[in-house]
Amino acid sequence: KIKPLLTAYIVLEGLLLVAVILTEFSTPPAIYCRIMYAPIVLDFAMMTYLYFRFGRQSLDWRDNLIPLAFAFMLCADTFLCLIDDIYIMGYIFFCCVELCYAIYLKPGKLNLILRALLAAALLAALYAGGLLDVSNAVAVFNISLLIGNAASAWIVQTKQPGKRNLLFSIGITLF
Numbered sequence: 001k002i003k004p005l006l007t008a009y010i011v012l013e014g015l016l017l018v019a020v021i022l023t024e025f026s027t028p029p030a031i032y033c034r035i036m037y038a039p040i041v042l043d044f045a046m047m048t049y050l051y052f053r054f055g056r057q058s059l060d061w062r063d064n065l066i067p068l069a070f071a072f073m074l075c076a077d078t079f080l081c082l083i084d085d086i087y088i089m090g091y092i093f094f095c096c097v098e099l100c101y102a103i104y105l106k107p108g109k110l111n112l113i114l115r116a117l118l119a120a121a122l123l124a125a126l127y128a129g130g131l132l133d134v135s136n137a138v139a140v141f142n143i144s145l146l147i148g149n150a151a152s153a154w155i156v157q158t159k160q161p162g163k164r165n166l167l168f169s170i171g172i173t174l175f
Helices: 002-026 029-058 059-081 085-106 109-128 134-159 165-175
Strands: none
Touching: 002 029, 029 059, 059 085, 085 134, 109 134, 134 165
């Protein structure tokens, strides 16, 4: 019953990818961004459907952070792709995405300390370069969360190998 839906989803995603690639250099940024937003909405819709159809009953509370992260990601992409004037809100929502993933990964004390040191070092580099402002600080916070999450995901995959952890690790690395 789900196989035709997944097949349609994959075909539609492929067509949208081709549309994004073809329009990237041939259309104004405003049009390209709107075309690029379509696969984001489709991904969110598919993930939401799969979550409510199959996953919700068997999940512990941390697993519920994944759909929440996808909702934050949809909000972030809305600000970055459709609402051109408020980019910082997109970055803030991406920080929320990364915080959801960080909680999901249950980082230990050492991991948290390394994340804080990375953020501090990046902020210090921005300050030394005269580039420290609110927007760049939010971006640095997001980058430090992303790097910490990718490292944590691969550590979890190493300690607890499995298809789910591998897919999560690959996904967070590509993110």
